[in-house]
Amino acid sequence: MKDNKYLFIIVITYFVLGFININFALSGLFCMMLPFILLVRNRKKTWCQGYCPRASLLNATGKVASKFSLKTPAFLIRGKMKWIMLVYFSISLLFITMTTIRVGLGFSPPLEHLRFLIVIPIPYELPQWVVFENPIPWLTHLSYRFYSMMMTTTVIGVILSLIYKPRTWCAICPISTLSGEYIKYVNK
Numbered sequence: 001m002k003d004n005k006y007l008f009i010i011v012i013t014y015f016v017l018g019f020i021n022i023n024f025a026l027s028g029l030f031c032m033m034l035p036f037i038l039l040v041r042n043r044k045k046t047w048c049q050g051y052c053p054r055a056s057l058l059n060a061t062g063k064v065a066s067k068f069s070l071k072t073p074a075f076l077i078r079g080k081m082k083w084i085m086l087v088y089f090s091i092s093l094l095f096i097t098m099t100t101i102r103v104g105l106g107f108s109p110p111l112e113h114l115r116f117l118i119v120i121p122i123p124y125e126l127p128q129w130v131v132f133e134n135p136i137p138w139l140t141h142l143s144y145r146f147y148s149m150m151m152t153t154t155v156i157g158v159i160l161s162l163i164y165k166p167r168t169w170c171a172i173c174p175i176s177t178l179s180g181e182y183i184k185y186v187n188k
């Protein structure tokens, strides 16, 4: 497995871009699709094996606390946790889609702050250094929701990397779970 150790800069750039204007958060959609495009093309976890910026970040943060790291609990590696994370991920995407449609139809105002784990509001207003005139409300809503989801999973991943092994998150990452199931399916 390659360790492209500077790829974590992409993750940091992504979150900084959100400070410039939240609509940049939608660039994460591209990053989310890329692992699956490579998966279907190569029939293996190409993304996970050397191109994932988040894995690079977790390797970097995990090294900071590597001397004090605890043994990873079995429920994280082999238990149901990966399925729980997949359910969270699916609910998040469904929630993002449904609420964006509601905002688009004018039934509710757009979200204009970040949320942790879908529902917990972050008591901090994201600065917007560049403000577009007449922003499209549903696009703003989608951007805040997407940024919140990326922030939540990154924070969980970093905390796990500091407590346990650097890439503990990878054992429960929904992209890895879905990729694994796809590979099993095509190899049948």
Ligand code: SF4
Residues within 6 Å of the ligand: 035, 047, 048, 049, 052, 053, 054, 055, 169, 170, 171, 173, 174, 175, 176
């Ligand atoms: S499992 Fe998830 S975080 Fe880990 S390398 Fe793959 S996509 Fe990245």
